[in-house]
Amino acid sequence: MLELIQTLGKKGLDFFERLGRACILFTRILGGLHTLIPRVGLVIYQIYSVGVLSLLIIVVSGLFVGMVLGLQGYNTLVDFGAEESLGVLVALSLVRELGPVVAALLFAGRAGSALTAEIGLMKATEQLSAMEMMAIDPVQRVLAPRFLAGFIAMPLLAAIFSAVGVMGGYFVGVGLVGVDEGAFWSQMQDSVDLYDDIYNGVIKSVVFGVVVTWIAIFEGSDSIPTSEGVSRATTRTVVHSSLAILGLDFVLTALMFGEI
Amino acid sequence: MNTRIVEIWVGIFIAAGAAALFMLAMKVSNLASYTDDEGYTITAKFEDASGLKVRSPVAMAGVRLGRVTDIKFDNISLEAIVTMRIESQYKTLPKDTSASIYTAGLLGEKYVGLEPGGDEASLKQGSRIKLTQSSMVLEKLIGQFVAQFLNNDNSDKDK
Numbered sequence: 001m002l003e004l005i006q007t008l009g010k011k012g013l014d015f016f017e018r019l020g021r022a023c024i025l026f027t028r029i030l031g032g033l034h035t036l037i038p039r040v041g042l043v044i045y046q047i048y049s050v051g052v053l054s055l056l057i058i059v060v061s062g063l064f065v066g067m068v069l070g071l072q073g074y075n076t077l078v079d080f081g082a083e084e085s086l087g088v089l090v091a092l093s094l095v096r097e098l099g100p101v102v103a104a105l106l107f108a109g110r111a112g113s114a115l116t117a118e119i120g121l122m123k124a125t126e127q128l129s130a131m132e133m134m135a136i137d138p139v140q141r142v143l144a145p146r147f148l149a150g151f152i153a154m155p156l157l158a159a160i161f162s163a164v165g166v167m168g169g170y171f172v173g174v175g176l177v178g179v180d181e182g183a184f185w186s187q188m189q190d191s192v193d194l195y196d197d198i199y200n201g202v203i204k205s206v207v208f209g210v211v212v213t214w215i216a217i218f219e220g221s222d223s224i225p226t227s228e229g230v231s232r233a234t235t236r237t238v239v240h241s242s243l244a245i246l247g248l249d250f251v252l253t254a255l256m257f258g259e260i
Numbered sequence: 261m262n263t264r265i266v267e268i269w270v271g272i273f274i275a276a277g278a279a280a281l282f283m284l285a286m287k288v289s290n291l292a293s294y295t296d297d298e299g300y301t302i303t304a305k306f307e308d309a310s311g312l313k314v315r316s317p318v319a320m321a322g323v324r325l326g327r328v329t330d331i332k333f334d335n336i337s338l339e340a341i342v343t344m345r346i347e348s349q350y351k352t353l354p355k356d357t358s359a360s361i362y363t364a365g366l367l368g369e370k371y372v373g374l375e376p377g378g379d380e381a382s383l384k385q386g387s388r389i390k391l392t393q394s395s396m397v398l399e400k401l402i403g404q405f406v407a408q409f410l411n412n413d414n415s416d417k418d419k
Contacts, residue, residue, distance in 0.1 A: 041263070044270050052269045055276075091288045156277025163280035166288055185287070193315075194289040202281070 022218045025139070029147045029217070032140035042145040043152075050111040050146070050213075051153030055160070057110055058103055062161035065098055066090060066168025073169075074177050086179050087188035090169030095192060095201045096257070099162030101249050104208035107154055108241035112216035115146055116237040119220025120230035128221070143221065147213050154209025155202055162201065200256045207248060212241040299326060299347040300385035304359045304372075308394035309340035311370035312361055318344045320357075320374040325350045328372060344372060346383070355379040358391035370395055 036043055073089040119142065122128050128138040166188075173179040192198070216237045223233035306312075309331055318326045330343035346353070356377030363370055374389075383389075 045263075045266055047270045047273065048266045052273045055273060095284060095288065153273075156274060156280070159277050159280040159284060163283045166284075188288055189290050192289045194285055198281075198284050198289050 018222070021222060022214070025143070025218050025221065026214055028139045029144050029214075032137065032144040033148060035140045036144055036148060039145070042141075043148050046145045046149030047153055050107075050115065050149050051157065054107060054110045054153070054157060057106055058157050058161050059164050061102065061106060062099075062164035063168040065102060065161075066094065066165030066170075067172045069093060069098075069165070070169035070172035071177070074173060074179065083177075083179050084183035085187055086169070086173045087184040088191040090173070091166055091188045091192050092197065094162045094165040094169075095197050097249070097253070099165065100158045100201050100204040100208055101245060103158040103161040103205065104154065104212060104245045105242055107150075107157060107209070108212045108216070108245065109238055111150065111153070112212050112237050112241050113234045115150070115213070115216040116220040116223070116234045117230060119143070119146075119217060120223040120225070120233050123221060123223060124225040124227070124230055126225075138221075143217050147217055150213025150216070151206070151209050154212065155205040158201070158205035158208075196257075200252075203256075204249065204252050207252065208245050211244050211248060215241045215244060299345050300351075300383075301329065301343055301345050302383050302385075302387045302389060303341055303343050304389035304392050305334065305337065305339045305341055306359075306361060306392050306394050307339055308397065309342055309361060310397055311363070311395055312340075312342065312372070313370070316369065316371050318346065318372040318374065320350075320353070320376065325353075325374070342372065351382060353383045355381040355383055355387070356391065357383060357389055358393070359389045360393035361395035363396065 069090045070086060073086050074083055077083045077085055077089065119128075122138075122142065128142065131138045131141060170184065174181045174184055219233040219237045219240070223229045312328060312331060314328055314331060316328045317324045318328060326344055326346035328342055329345045330341075332341045332343070333339075334341050342359075353374065354377040356379040358375045358377065360373050360375070361370055362373045377391075
């Protein structure tokens with residue numbers, strides 16, 4: 001019995017210790033951001049590896065998510081004779097929810113895991129220690145550019161996802177099943193509000209970008225420097241960031257759209 | 261990888277992201293028809309403004325002239341005061357214009373429809389529309405219809 005309580009206490013302490021380390025790392029990264037001003041090249045290369053290389057998966061999934069929304073939405077709406085509202089349905093669900101959330105989940109799987117694995121292996125092969133030996137702060141040289149790149153890339157990816165999804169819904173709705181084109185766009189423009197919907201979607205994707213990159217960088221630099229440790233850290237990155245995205249999405253939605 | 265190619269790709273990526281945001285703002289949202297502080301506001305008192313919302317359209321002859329900006333309750337007359345912002349290009353609305361609340365379609369959104377009058381003077385900032393007609397509440401309408409129907413039935417029997 002006592003052992004059980006002890007295990008629980010140890011788990012709790014471990015959790016808060018990790019949380020504390022993560023927060024310290026976060027503030028150190030924020031503090032190191034200013035050193036990036038003369039080293040924009042580092043950030044650009046990281047934007048390439050987390051953003052540009054994620055473009056393919058984002059565009060393809062956005063297109064298919066939009067097309068499925070168009071098809072399913074049409075099948076439901078046509079029963080009520082409201083198929084003209086298809087544009088509203090596709091645009092609102094993409095801009096408010098699916099764009100930021102699905103793009104962030106894909107980002108966590110595609111870019112977050114790669115970040116963790118890269119940083120974990122750098123730690124395992126003692127590259128980070130070597131940098132410290134040369135009086136280079138690895139937080140400034142390695143972690144900060146990656147964090148900034150994730151922060152910049154994520155909202156752009158989410159916007160591309162939503163835009164491509166709307167196009168996908170348009171192809172299926174107007175091209176395939178024959179919703180009127182004018183009604184599709186005009187009803188959409190009537191119901192989607194720039195501030196309520198699009199700005200809030202962008203805010204969501206910024207928050208997700210910060211959280212996913214933070215988790216990925218922390219797990220990488222906190223991993224046990226063995227092959228098993230790195231693989232575990234990569235798994236944890238994907239699991240924790242997905243959970244964080246979905247949980248935060250509810251909180252943000254309640255704050256933005258809810259009456260709570 | 262060549263630095264130049266990396267930079268070009270990042271440039272394309274950022275441009276594509278910005279273009280996507282721009283498309284969302286212009287094509288998907290209502291920004292294109294957004295009129296913020298331009299125009300003038302007029303008010304109208306309605307006995308019943310149920311279903312009307314802030315940002316509902318205000319239209320005359322089927323053309324949208326502005327939007328509802330505020331709906332308040334008047335403590336004295338116990339009516340709803342609806343404030344509407346009309347775009348500044350429509351400045352020749354006659355002073356005795358009347359306002360009614362209509363429904364777009366059978367179950368669609370409510371909007372304020374304006375009917376022109378014949379007065380020479382036109383509505384200005386802060387003017388009040390005096391002639392108003394409240395929104396049709398479907399339940400009330402059905403109630404009236406049923407009551408009339410029953411009355412007719414009874415009077416037929418009396419004959």
